[in-house]
Amino acid sequence: MxxxxxxxxxxxxxxxxxxxxxxxxxxxxxxxxxxxxxxxxxxxxxxxxxxxxxxxxxxxxxxxxxxxxxxxxxxxxxxxxxxxxxxxxxxxxxxxxxxxxxxxxxxxxxxxxxxxxxxxxxxxxxxxxxxxxxxxxxxxxxxxxxxxxxxxxxxxxxxxxxxxxxxxxxQFSDKVFVSMDIKMMSRDEVSVTIVGEGPCAERLGDLCDNENPTVATYAKEDGCLIRITAAAQNREEALKLIEPILEQCKKALGEKYIKRVFEDK
Structure with a gap:
């Protein structure tokens, strides 16, 4: 609909x-x-x-x-x-x-x-x-x-x-969308050449071309945000789709530069 x-x-x-x-x-x-x-x-x-x-x-x-x-x-x-x-x-x-x-x-x-x-x-x-x-x-x-x-x-x-x-x-929906967010450290904590949106997108590479889940980067004053979003029939299935992509993203970004990972609600 x-x-x-x-x-x-x-x-x-x-x-x-x-x-x-x-x-x-x-x-x-x-x-x-x-x-x-x-x-x-x-x-x-x-x-x-x-x-x-x-x-x-x-x-x-x-x-x-x-x-x-x-x-x-x-x-x-x-x-x-x-x-x-x-x-x-x-x-x-x-x-x-x-x-x-x-x-x-x-x-x-x-x-x-x-x-x-x-x-x-x-x-x-x-x-x-x-x-x-x-x-x-x-x-x-x-x-x-x-x-x-x-x-x-x-x-x-x-x-x-x-x-x-x-x-x-x-009653009109046959799927749900679930998003997990990766919050990077801010440029006050780490060099912008590492945690800025451009460098993060570059390290993610082809992951940003993924379709389900999708991977998107957002520039924020307090640190770049990476959002992984999956569509599925229920939340549990969506989280299963997200899990392997989330791990790949964390590895590509460098876990020591990640402030926190959380579900976007």
Whole structure:
């Protein structure tokens, strides 16, 4: 399955906040062995969100959206999606009760219609309840196209993605990706001519051309990082593929220059 990420929020386009959600989702998709070729950032504008969806669904099977679920007038993502997928709107009583309970704990004694609108969801969708905020997420399907909608704040989105998103996505994946990292000493500890990205890549030689597992080098301020990534049906099989390549890499790099080896999670 090909998945595309759309991040909604004018504040992202203006550079007011960093799009950590897309990074988080991309890493989770990679662990699940799902293909993600494009990411899009779009402002709080229904027409532009619709246009982004049209393009995304022309290229893939599922879109994961974050943002635009709040109580304000510019939080229009959910409403636009219900129209896009031709879904009726219904009040999710559980979501509304959870919201009222949370707002009461925060000192609210009355609840506005704008707050209540967050508890409305597309009919027949899978509701993802928010234990760290107010707005629930949801999952919709129409004619073989899927859309997962998450709140924008990372402290709400990330736990929700782990609780609901990952288990739901597993049904579409027949493989996992596992990565092991080799962290080299920094250039403050050893000469850059030994532990720099270029010299490390040169010593690795043909290992960098390997396909499964792949071997890639990354320049870092605190020392070059070498990542070995394997695709397999499960984590255990992936680690078996990685093991011999890891040993070859350690030998080629020189174990005395390696700071640590760890699984990238």
């Amino acid at each position: 090909i998945v595309e990420i759309i991040s909604v929020g004018t504040e992202l386009l203006l550079g007011n906040i960093v799009n950590t959600n897309a990074q988080f989702i991309s890493k989770e998709l990679a662990k699940l062995g799902m293909e993600c070729y494009y990411q899009t950032v779009v402002g709080d504008n229904p027409d532009r969100i619709k246009s982004a969806l049209d393009v995304a669904f022309s290229r893939g099977d599922m879109v994961i959206l974050t943002g635009g679920l709040g109580p304000t007038k510019d939080d229009l993502t959910k409403e636009m999606l219900m129209d896009y997928f031709h879904k009726e709107v219904v009040l999710d009583e559980k979501a509304w009760e959870m919201m009222k309970e949370r707002m009461t704990r925060s000192g609210f004694t009355q609840f506005s219609n704008s707050q209540k609108k967050q508890a409305y969801v597309p009919k027949d969708s899978i509701v993802m309840y928010n234990h760290n905020g107010t707005a629930p997420g949801c999952i919709m399907e129409n004619n073989g196209k899927y859309c997962m909608l998450f709140p924008g704040p990372p402290k709400e989105m990330q736990p929700m993605f782990k609780e609901y998103g990952v288990p739901y996505l597993r």
